[in-house]
Amino acid sequence: MWLRMLMHLIELQRNQRLKPSELTKVQHKRLRAIIRHAYFNIKFYHEKFKAAEVKPDDIKTVQDLPKIPVTTKSEVRNAFRAKTIVDGKIDLSKCHLARTSGSSGDPLIVVYDEKAEDFQKAVAVRSFLEAGCHFYDKWVAISSPQRAARKKRWFQRLRLLSPLWLSLFDPPEHHIEALRRIKPDVLEGYFSSIWLIARKMREDAITDIRPRVVIGSAEVLTEKAREFINSTFGVEIYDQFGCVEVGRSAWECEEHDGWHMDVDALAIEFVKDNEQVASGEEGRLLYTTMYNHAMPLIRYDVGDLCIPTDEMCPCGRVLPLIKHIEGRTDDFVTTPDGRVFSPIIWTILMRAIPGIANFRIVQEARSKLTVQLVKDSDFSSKTPSQIESAIQKTLGDIQVKVEQMEELPREKTGKIRSVISKVKVK
Ligand SMILES: [Zn+2]
Incomplete structure (x- = not known):
């Protein structure tokens, strides 16, 4: 529903300019609601809470979450197969099923109801707008071949935020040929695909591909690779962070000094030995999705290591920052x-x-x-x-x-x- 997504987007845009205490209020209200929902409607979580002797009223803030045990990927996979982690009242035929093989190749399915999908889309749109994208930009996204085949959503039919998809299986010379022809305002893709294009552009001394915004995601590249991309395209690349299971979770603003977390959509914890770490310390990233009633994830361990900070970003947005994301070091x-x-x-x-x-x-x-x-x-x-x-x-x-x-x-x-x-x- 386009109107619902737009309403969410307006609310999300406003949230990032609230006072910190007001943002916390928004977050905690949402957190309590999803905890109650999970306890009363999701068998897997009802049993998990019971085993830990936790009642919904025990969880009022993000700081209370360590009372609940962590949810692992294999628990989610098994509970999905046992049909205990999806709300039984949900009509699955109307839901979106996100299937992931994750960073380590474990396949996993997360069910989003229509409302959750709209909310998640609004969260993603916020990160694009904050990177300087406009609704009517000409947009090229390099992604999996399956993405291009997906049903177009209402705003894409209107060519709003609607990428032209290029397959990441194609060689960089094909991408370059298409980019020279299309002249996009926005280039979006996996960091490694963009890096391969930049490398080929340097090799062939190509300087006429000049998108206004370049957005990379899914992998963490070294500073050296980031600088290589920046100097090739003549703009600073915006890094966006997230995963299929929860969608967008953090993104860079124009300061490029950390990743603003979507804490009005997700409760995000960084833990070591089940204790939340202090600012500047490394911790395991745990997500609690606060908007997906079809299949909530609570303290979901995605397997990433990050360093949060309580320093505020000079840009003025109140969404807190991740200072460092531990890189994946997969090879070409x-x-x-x-x-x-x-x-x-x-x-x-x-x-x-x-x-x-x-x-x-x-x-x-x-x-x-x-x-x-x-x-x-x-x-x-x-x-x-x-x-x-x-x-x-x-x-x-x-x-x-x-x-x-x-x-x-x-x-x-x-x-x-x-x-x-x-x-x-x-
Ligand atoms: Zn900022």
Whole structure:
């Protein structure tokens, strides 16, 4: 419903200019409502609260949340399969199902009712407007091929905030050709795709692609890569942060000095040993979605490490800041014929194949690649050959070995690096 989204957007725009105490009031009102809803209507949370001897009235503020145990990805996956985490009164046929393979390849489904989808969309639109986008901008987004095929929403039919989609599977020279032709005001994409375009532009001395706004997301790049992109396009890239499970959660303003958190949509905690860390200390990021009644997530552990700060942003927006996001360090893969692929392609390729609970790609040499995987109940004897042909179709003549594992090896941070390449990108 376009009107509902617009109303949410107006409210969200106003929230960021409230006094801090007023913003907290808005947040806590929403938090209490979703906690009550989860306790009385969502079996999974009712049982979780009961086991921890927590009643809805015990949770009045974000600071009270550690009384409730954390919700893990595998709990969400299992509860979804057991039909205990979705509100039984919701008509699923009217809902949007967000399916993610996440940063580590674990597939997971989150159900959004129509109201939640509108609210989430408004949260995303706020972050775009605050990055300097206008409703009628000419917009190019580099994303998965499936995105382009999605049903257009009302505002996209009117060509408001409506990107032209380019597939991230296409080589950067195709993107560059399209960008020169379209001359977009806004270029949006995964950081790695934008970096590949910038690299090719430098190589070929191309200087006539000048979007007014460049927005990157989904991966955390080094300062060096960020500067490389900025100087190539002649503007400062806006980094936006979030995940499929909760949508947009934090974004940069024109100060580029941290990420403003959408605390009027999400209760966001940073914890170490289940204690909320102080400003300037690193903690595990936990999300509580305060607007999705179909399938609330409470203290959902997305697996990211961040440093929050209580310093206010000089821009005057009252939404608090994340100071640092611990980077994912997935590698680019170079094929035998010299094409370079962004790490993000793997989640898309693997998501299309049933039977994979989790995966890791290790490229030993240009023409040799191993897929390590943990199987799920849909795994069959056909899965390895499906993987092999999907990879060869995209990457060309490359030897693929599939290795089944009980568990994937983790980095020191506890994260799984999804793509490791021993072939360095030139
Ligand atoms: Zn700011």
